[in-house]
Structure formats: structure tokens, C-alpha cells
Amino acid sequence: MTARPALPPRLLRDLRAAAGDEHVIDDPELLASYEVDWTRRFTGRAAAVVRPGSTDEVAEVLSACNHAGVPLVPQGGNTGLVGGSVPRNGEVVLSLARLAGLEAVDPVAAQVTAGAGVTITQLQEHAAAAGLQYPVDLASRDSATVGGTIATNAGGIRVLRYGATRARLSGVEAVLADGSTVSRMSGLTKDNTGYELPQLFAGSEGTLAVVTRARLQLAPATPARATALLAMDDTDAALAVLQRVRPLLAGILDAAEAFFHEGVELVCRHTGIQPPFAESPGCYLLIECAAQSDPSTTLAEALAQCPEVRDSAFAVDAPSRRALWRYREAHTESINAEGIPHKLDVTLPLPALPEFEATVRDRVRAAVPAARPILFGHLGDGNLHVNILGPEPGDDRATDAVLRLVASKGGSISAEHGIGIAKAPWLHLTRSAADIAAMQALKRALDPAGILNPGVIFGASREMPGATGHNKTA
Numbered sequence: 001m002t003a004r005p006a007l008p009p010r011l012l013r014d015l016r017a018a019a020g021d022e023h024v025i026d027d028p029e030l031l032a033s034y035e036v037d038w039t040r041r042f043t044g045r046a047a048a049v050v051r052p053g054s055t056d057e058v059a060e061v062l063s064a065c066n067h068a069g070v071p072l073v074p075q076g077g078n079t080g081l082v083g084g085s086v087p088r089n090g091e092v093v094l095s096l097a098r099l100a101g102l103e104a105v106d107p108v109a110a111q112v113t114a115g116a117g118v119t120i121t122q123l124q125e126h127a128a129a130a131g132l133q134y135p136v137d138l139a140s141r142d143s144a145t146v147g148g149t150i151a152t153n154a155g156g157i158r159v160l161r162y163g164a165t166r167a168r169l170s171g172v173e174a175v176l177a178d179g180s181t182v183s184r185m186s187g188l189t190k191d192n193t194g195y196e197l198p199q200l201f202a203g204s205e206g207t208l209a210v211v212t213r214a215r216l217q218l219a220p221a222t223p224a225r226a227t228a229l230l231a232m233d234d235t236d237a238a239l240a241v242l243q244r245v246r247p248l249l250a251g252i253l254d255a256a257e258a259f260f261h262e263g264v265e266l267v268c269r270h271t272g273i274q275p276p277f278a279e280s281p282g283c284y285l286l287i288e289c290a291a292q293s294d295p296s297t298t299l300a301e302a303l304a305q306c307p308e309v310r311d312s313a314f315a316v317d318a319p320s321r322r323a324l325w326r327y328r329e330a331h332t333e334s335i336n337a338e339g340i341p342h343k344l345d346v347t348l349p350l351p352a353l354p355e356f357e358a359t360v361r362d363r364v365r366a367a368v369p370a371a372r373p374i375l376f377g378h379l380g381d382g383n384l385h386v387n388i389l390g391p392e393p394g395d396d397r398a399t400d401a402v403l404r405l406v407a408s409k410g411g412s413i414s415a416e417h418g419i420g421i422a423k424a425p426w427l428h429l430t431r432s433a434a435d436i437a438a439m440q441a442l443k444r445a446l447d448p449a450g451i452l453n454p455g456v457i458f459g460a461s462r463e464m465p466g467a468t469g470h471n472k473t474a
């Protein structure tokens with residue numbers, strides 16, 4: 001771990017004037033929780049943490065840092081998985097947690113305005129109280145925030161029906177690197193007035209602007225749910241089932257998730273729950289339908305058309321459904337309990353996915369013989385999470401093998417987690433030189449001093465004055 005650099009005294013004074021003394025933290029003990037990511041793989045030193053309480057305060061903080069040439073790392077719930085929300089090199093951590101305002105739901109437009117620090121659970125509960133839903137949903141919902149999920153264009157378990165975060169974005173308020181504020185919060189459905197900045201900021205991982213508030217599109221509530229956990233021979237069979245049931249479940253298919261023996265074994269060991277089936281199948285497929293009225297008959301009838309289903313468990317009431325989801329959602333915590341994972345979040349064209357799934361474990365072990373690959377993911381989106389236990393945090397041989405395999409099959413090296421610093425060295429695998437140059441031109445135009453999340457997406461973090469090094473993987 002590198003030494004902690006001190007901020008220029010004038011900047012420290014400016015940050016305190018902007019956010020208030022009590023919201024500028026430089027006590028090393030209090031900084032610790034901001035300096036390590038959820039997986040513990042990425043860690044570094046922060047010069048300080050600043051916690052502004054309004055868009056205007058964020059603007060003052062950015063203006064001061066831009067003037068001083070001191071970089072910032074924006075941080076929401078710190079649930080990111082690619083090292084993009086923790087300091088690397090003595091940056092200032094800009095915590096958006098205090099931007100927790102949640103306005104009344106507009107029932108006519110089915111929209112709501114939320115601060116960047118609102119958690120997804122808070123937003124979901126707020127929408128539900130108004131008889132609507134916020135349909136972006138992910139296992140980290142209790143900590144992940146509106147701002148963080150916009151910055152990463154988070155996906156989650158319902159993308160196949162509702163799209164990723166970007167599809168929910170009616171507008172944003174955001175502060176640019178120089179401290180100026182752009183606001184597109186009118187919530188208009190049609191507004192072709194120049195470049196669509198909210199969409200540009202979605203997925204920009206805090207490198208182009210800091211989102212402080214968002215206008216979000218809600219969806220009608222779907223209180224009735226039915227969930228089936230299916231045992232399949234392999235991923236080919238799971239995809240065949242998905243293909244067959246999709247038209248039969250049109251408009252009510254909410255999730256189609258896949259996982260495998262290695263993950264269920266780990267989940268059962270870690271949580272103490274029993275395996276769902278007497279025999280472990282080649283592939284588990286979890287399907288959920290949601291509607292205004294009970295979708296269980298439609299789901300059961302659709303599954304009755306599928307000879308590929310070897311065994312099944314069906315749930316309608318909330319506790320039983322939660323019990324089935326536990327096999328899927330406990331993957332992340334169970335893997336983390338076992339060690340510090342390398343987390344590779346990739347998408348494949350659906351026809352290429354079965355062969356990828358059948359091959360990738362061998363590729364991982366060929367690169368690092370002691371490595372333990374654990375796969376799960378959002379089958380409906382062609383999105384697999386390749387988790388690798390075993391290699392040291394800084395050993396990228398297995399990562400390299402997996403990402404090259406993905407690229408060779410026409411996939412993407414990031415489906416929903418972003419590039420962060422974890423995958424920056426492989427950006428060129430699935431983005432052309434012209435593509436990268438265009439993205440870098442945008443970055444230079446909006447952040448000429450390079451103060452916003454340096455090193456993220458493009459790599460090569462710039463040195464901060466006074467810093468003594470860069471610690472990518474601790």
C-alpha cells in the first residue's frame with residue numbers, strides 16, 4: 001500500500017467550505033471503508049473523502065479540485081466489481097451518499113426524481129407505495145445507488161423485460177469536471193434537442209460527469225409472480241427452453257437466470273441450504289414471470305411444452321420464491337466468502353454461449369492450473385459471470401484467456417459491470433482503435449484536466465502531485 005498523500009492546504013480549506021467541516025474526512029481510520037471495494041480485490045489510498053449534500057456543493061467540490069488539478073473518484077454504494085469506485089493513487093473520494101432526496105412520484109408520467117445517493121431498495125419501495133415499480137433489480141439492491149447504477153448502466157435480473165438502467169433514464173442532473181451543472185430533468189418523452197447527454201453519462205463510469213440527480217421512468221406494478229427452477233442437461237437445453245417459452249410468456253417473462261453445479265455446491269456449503277434436486281443437473285435455469293394477475297398457470301403450461309426439463313421446483317408465494325432465488329442470488333456472497341475472486345462479466349451472442357460455457361473452464365485451468373472457475377448469469381441476455389477463485393489478485397493470466405475467448409466468439413468483455421480499472425488493459429479486444437479514439441476525444445473535451453476517475457476505462461492512471469505510487473490490486 002502506498003503512502004497517503006496530503007492535499008494542498010488551500011484545497012482542503014475549499015472542500016471544507018463547500019461541504020462543511022464534518023463532511024471532509026481525512027482521519028485514516030474513517031477513510032478505510034471508502035478505500036476498499038466490495039470484493040477486497042481493489043484497494044488504494046484516498047487523500048480525503050468529501051461528502052457534499054447538494055448538487056451545488058458537488059459543483060463547488062469539482063471546481064476546487066479542477067482548479068487544483070487533484071483527481072476524484074466518485075463513489076455511490078461501493079458495490080462496483082471492477083475497481084472503478086475506490087481510490088488508486090491518492091485521489092479524493094467523492095461520496096454521493098448524502099444526495100438521498102426522493103421526490104413524490106408523478107403518477108401521470110410514471111416518473112420520479114431521485115438523488116444519486118438513494119439506494120435501489122429505497123427507490124423500489126417508494127415506487128411500490130405509489131402503485132408502480134422501479135424494475136432495475138440486482139442482488140446488491142440494498143447498497144447500490146441510483147448514481148452508481150447510472151454510472152455503470154447497471155443491468156441485473158430483469159434486463160430481458162425492462163432493459164438496463166439506461167432504458168429507465170428520462171433525464172439527469174450532472175456536474176461537469178469544471179464545476180458547471182447540466183440539467184435535463186423535464187421528464188419529456190420526446191426531446192430531440194441536440195446530444196442526449198443523459199445517455200452519454202449512463203455507463204461512463206464517472207469519467208465524464210458526476211450524476212447528482214436523475215429523473216427515472218417507472219413501470220406498472222406486477223405484484224403476482226411465479227418462479228420455476230429447472231434442471232437441464234446443459235446450456236444448449238436451457239437455451240432451447242428459453243427459445244420455446246419466450247413467445248408463450250410474452251409480456252410476463254421477467255427473468256431467465258442460469259447457474260451450474262459448482263456454484264450450487266458452494267452456495268449450499270456457505271448458506272447451509274439443501275441442494276434443490278436429488279441429482280445435480282448440467283445446468284440450472286431459473287425462470288420468473290410477473291404480471292398484474294397470477295401468471296403461474298401460463299408459466300406451468302409453457303414449461304409443459306419443454307421435454308428438456310429433467311426436474312423442476314415451482315413457487316408462487318413470496319417465501320418459496322425467495323428460497324428458489326437464494327440458489328442464484330447467494331452466488332456472489334458465497335464466492336466472496338471463499339476467497340478474493342477475479343470477476344469477469346461477459347456477454348456472448350446466444351448461439352455461441354453453450355460452446356463458450358463448455359470451454360471456458362478448461363481455458364481458465366490451462367492458464368492457471370489451480371484456478372476454480374464458477375459461472376452464473378443472466379441467460380436471457382447472453383450474460384455470464386465468470387468468477388475465478390485461486391489466482392493472486394494481480395495474476396491476470398486467467399482473465400486474459402477468458403477475455404480473448406470472449407472476443408474470438410464475437411462477445412463483449414463487459415456486459416453490465418463496466419470496464420473500471422480491472423478490464424482497461426483489454427478494452428482493445430472488443431473496441432476498435434477508432435472507437436477508443438472517439439471515446440477519448442469525448443473524455444478530453446469534457447474533462448481536459450483528467451480529474452474524473454482517472455485510469456478507469458482507458459487505463460494508465462495519471463500521477464497525482466505528491467502521490468508515491470499506484471496500487472491496482474493491493
Ligand code: MLT
Pocket residue numbers: 138139156329332343345377385
Ligand atoms: C449478479 O448478477 O449477481 C451481479 O452481477 C453480481 C455478480 O456478478 O457477482
Ligand code: ZN
Pocket residue numbers: 156377378385416
Ligand atoms: Zn449480474
